[in-house]
Amino acid sequence: MKTIFFSCVLLLTLAGCSSDSGKESGSNAPKTDPVYTLIFLDKSVSVNPNKAFVAQKYQMAVNEIIEQNIKNKGDKLEVYFIHENTSKARALSVTARSEMDDVSSANATDREAAQTSFDLSLGREKAAIRQRVLQQLATPNASASNKETDIWASLPVIAKANESGATVKVYYLSDMVESVYSAGRRDFHKTPPKDNAQADAWAKGDAGKLKQYTIGSPDIVMILPFAPDASVKQNNPAVTQYWQTLFQELGAGNVEEQ
Template sequence: MKRYFLLFPVLLWACGGQDSQQAQTETPATETASAVHASTLVFLDKSLSVNANKAFVTQKYTKAINELVQSGIQNAGDEVEVWLLHENTAKGKALELTAHSEMGSTEGMSPTDIEAAKTTYDLSLQKERTGFAKQIVDQLEIPNDSKSNQQTDIRASLDAINQKVSEGYSVKAYFFSDMVESMKEAGRRDFHRTPPASSTEAELWAKSDAKTILGKYPNLPKASIRMVLPFEPTASSKINNPAISEYWKVLFKELGVGSV
């Protein structure tokens, strides 16, 4: 009997330990991970070098805006931010739009009622998308008559992108711009005065500039960036300097941007 009573607490401890370990193992599996919402950042160039009222530009930009809203707004909590690119881009946020349409619980519903609820949800979400796209296009058409149109601080947009990723969003950024950075301060680029003469020079400049700001934007590798240029396919290299686009592609990649 002594041997029995000595073993019994040990057996209880062992069983209790297994239950405890099992509970600890199972707990994470039963937790529901919070959804990652999408944040679409739209940067509209409001400097003198871009005329968004040209028929080709309006058509191209409107189409791209409709597409990005359609793909970026999928669930409640997904958002679109609109920023204006000019001399003071850092303070250029113009719109912040968040989707609120929710499907809701369908527990206990018949298949017919579930289908009706889904249709209602889809219509509500599409209505929000349509409204968002219209507001962005409206921003596109508003002229910038202030002195801020004399320069374009594209690099300042990186702060907004980096910040959004840090908030836990899945971030896609779209630049509706000719990408002509034009800042007169020391250590900045003014592509109006001195554009890169070749892709090779653009690459050298981009890598050099990236070294000076590397580490400031640790979250950029989790973002994707797309440039929507305002040029017709037949535009000459004098109008659409491919070396400028190359500069930004290299700079973004050097800073670790996930997709360009």
């Protein structure tokens, strides 16, 4: 009797393990989070996207951003203009709709057909998104808002994206020269940080004022409009050092300059 009892227990245990294993490797396996991409296009007077070098660099950047981040249904991309009223300057919002069919029980031929159909649909979507983003990149800003560059105002936009629960990725196509005339704000056109030490000190002080914005830990890329032979006056390394430190103080993940 004891032998029969232990045999039954063993069989039940093995059945339970097999069931758990099937759940993990089957259609109930966890899916990757959608990607929420934010592109901030500098529409202040200090950045001219129609210059040949800038146009080529930014067009390539847009292509790469879309290729990397628009891969599945639910992936979202928004474009904001950077100028005097950045937080209210959303120019584009799109969400990928292409969805891969469930092929968990399909044969190899049907799986391949479903993958091809998905790839074609997603490719059309990415091409349409790319065209719309490039249109926004080329759109001039002749209004009075082009006189100021409020990059701080991008932080509440990032914080709102963080609330979605998606993986947030942020791209600034900008010279990153903050220039706001109000009291208590930075104007790097008039008074840029003189070196990295001052940039770090300013950034850490300013981070204290901006802690209210819970931006999460997004990856942030600053794509600068400067040629490799740009002077220090044009491409001041202390300015980008300020942003590196500020974003890191606010909890950002990887912060990269291109």
